[in-house]
Amino acid sequence: MLLGALAALALAALTLPRGVAMLQEQTDRQLRIVSGSQASAVLVAADAYAKAHFPTLAVGSEVAIPLADLVDEGLLRAGLSGQTALGQSIAVTAGADASGPAGGAVTIVVALTGGPPLGLTDRVKLAAAIGEAGGYLRQTDAASGGGGSEVYGAFHGWCSDGCDPADLPGDLSTTQVLAVERLPRQSVLEPYLYRVAVPGFPEANRMSTDLDLDGFDLTGAGRLDAGDVAVSGSLSVAGDASIGGALSVTGTLSAGELQASGPVTVDDLAVEGTATLAGPVAVSGLISADSLSTSGDLQAAGLTVEGSASAAALSVAGPVAASSLSASSAEVTDLVAGSATASSLEVSGTATAVQLDSGDASIAGNASLGGNLAVGGGAAVTGTLQAGAVGADSLVVGSCTGC
Numbered sequence: 001m002l003l004g005a006l007a008a009l010a011l012a013a014l015t016l017p018r019g020v021a022m023l024q025e026q027t028d029r030q031l032r033i034v035s036g037s038q039a040s041a042v043l044v045a046a047d048a049y050a051k052a053h054f055p056t057l058a059v060g061s062e063v064a065i066p067l068a069d070l071v072d073e074g075l076l077r078a079g080l081s082g083q084t085a086l087g088q089s090i091a092v093t094a095g096a097d098a099s100g101p102a103g104g105a106v107t108i109v110v111a112l113t114g115g116p117p118l119g120l121t122d123r124v125k126l127a128a129a130i131g132e133a134g135g136y137l138r139q140t141d142a143a144s145g146g147g148g149s150e151v152y153g154a155f156h157g158w159c160s161d162g163c164d165p166a167d168l169p170g171d172l173s174t175t176q177v178l179a180v181e182r183l184p185r186q187s188v189l190e191p192y193l194y195r196v197a198v199p200g201f202p203e204a205n206r207m208s209t210d211l212d213l214d215g216f217d218l219t220g221a222g223r224l225d226a227g228d229v230a231v232s233g234s235l236s237v238a239g240d241a242s243i244g245g246a247l248s249v250t251g252t253l254s255a256g257e258l259q260a261s262g263p264v265t266v267d268d269l270a271v272e273g274t275a276t277l278a279g280p281v282a283v284s285g286l287i288s289a290d291s292l293s294t295s296g297d298l299q300a301a302g303l304t305v306e307g308s309a310s311a312a313a314l315s316v317a318g319p320v321a322a323s324s325l326s327a328s329s330a331e332v333t334d335l336v337a338g339s340a341t342a343s344s345l346e347v348s349g350t351a352t353a354v355q356l357d358s359g360d361a362s363i364a365g366n367a368s369l370g371g372n373l374a375v376g377g378g379a380a381v382t383g384t385l386q387a388g389a390v391g392a393d394s395l396v397v398g399s400c401t402g403c
Contacts, residue, residue, distance in 0.1 A: 032122075032126050034084070035129065047181050051183065055198045057095065062094065064170070065093065065094055067090065092109070094107065094169060118176050134154040158180070193205065221238065227245040229243055230247075234253070239255075244261050258273075264277055269281075277295075278295050282300075292308075296312055297313040297314075298312075298315070300316050302317070308324040309326070314327040316331070320333075323339075332346070332348070333349045350368075352369075353370070356369055356373050363383070367386065371387070374391045380395075383398050385398075
């Protein structure tokens with residue numbers, strides 16, 4: 001029995017150190033997993049912080065980001081001690097990426113400093129516990145002219161040949177393990193539209209796809225510049241509207257001033273200032289403007305212009321009132337104008353003007369002219385014609401006063 005007891009003690013003496021070592025390794029492994037998870041959580045929070053403050057970070061000096069700021073912005077869980085399970089302090093620094101153009105990227109570094117010294121193997125293991133962004137510092141060989149340190153990514157996933165710590169934000173002189181994230185400008189700014197101007201970053205206020213308002217209003221516009229505008233309801237612009245392409249409004253269009261280089265199609269058109277239109281204009285309702293000019297054809301149910309109105313061809317089913325009217329051809333119901341000039345003029349109602357110049361003139365009602373009637377071709381007035389002087393190749397009139 002004594003021999004058996006001695007044998008058991010001898011066996012225990014041989015296996016106990018091995019068991020203690022295994023237990024210690026398991027504990028160390030668990031501490032590395034927790035520490036890596038803590039560093040990863042801080043990196044995620046710092047990434048969100050850097051995206052929110054990217055325009056400032058991308059062009060300014062590197063800054064330390066206190067963990068309290070990440071907590072205050074709701075990016076990090078409150079109560080974090082600021083130390084890993086291995087006893088290392090967590091420090092966050094962000095700064096502009098010096099390897100590219102100014103404002104091109106921001107680099108974030110989560111550095112684990114202090115705590116118990118870690119050998120190279122333990123640093124590699126802890127960097128791997130952080131994940132793809134993890135990295136570690138390794139001392140260079142002093143015999144080969146080194147004597148400093150180099151940064152390597154976990155499993156050499158980045159900085160596989162070693163990087164200079166001076167190229168990263170923050171003081172890494174006492175850092176053993178770190179996590180690094182690089183945020184390129186396009187990955188941060190392109191997915192978002194900023195409500196305020198961002199100096200140096202014009203794309204922050206620029207759409208890169210269609211904007212669907214889902215039936216909601218777009219209000220408060222000062223000046224509207226567009227290639228094409230299609231509105232199923234009414235369009236009201238308090239300032240100026242400049243359209244590079246076509247303008248189509250199912251309802252009413254009202255604006256301070258209107259410029260369009262393409263076709264304009266609306267139910268009603270109201271412009272407080274000047275309307276300058278390069279293409280054809282089709283208005284199923286009324287047109288009102290201070291002055292109206294189009295190099296294309298103009299069609300409307302009615303036209304009221306306080307100033308001058310000019311069009312290639314004018315077709316108005318209702319009354320026309322303008323200080324002066326100029327068109328290659330004009331077909332209107334009633335005409336009231338200071339002066340009217342057209343290659344051919346057809347008025348199905350009454351024409352009242354100071355002066356009328358036309359190639360051919362056909363007026364179904366009365367014509368009252370304070371000045372002269374000059375017609376290069378034939379003039380036909382079904383009703384009464386009043387004019388200072390009449391010049392025409394041929395004149396057919398019901399009755400004439402002052403002819």
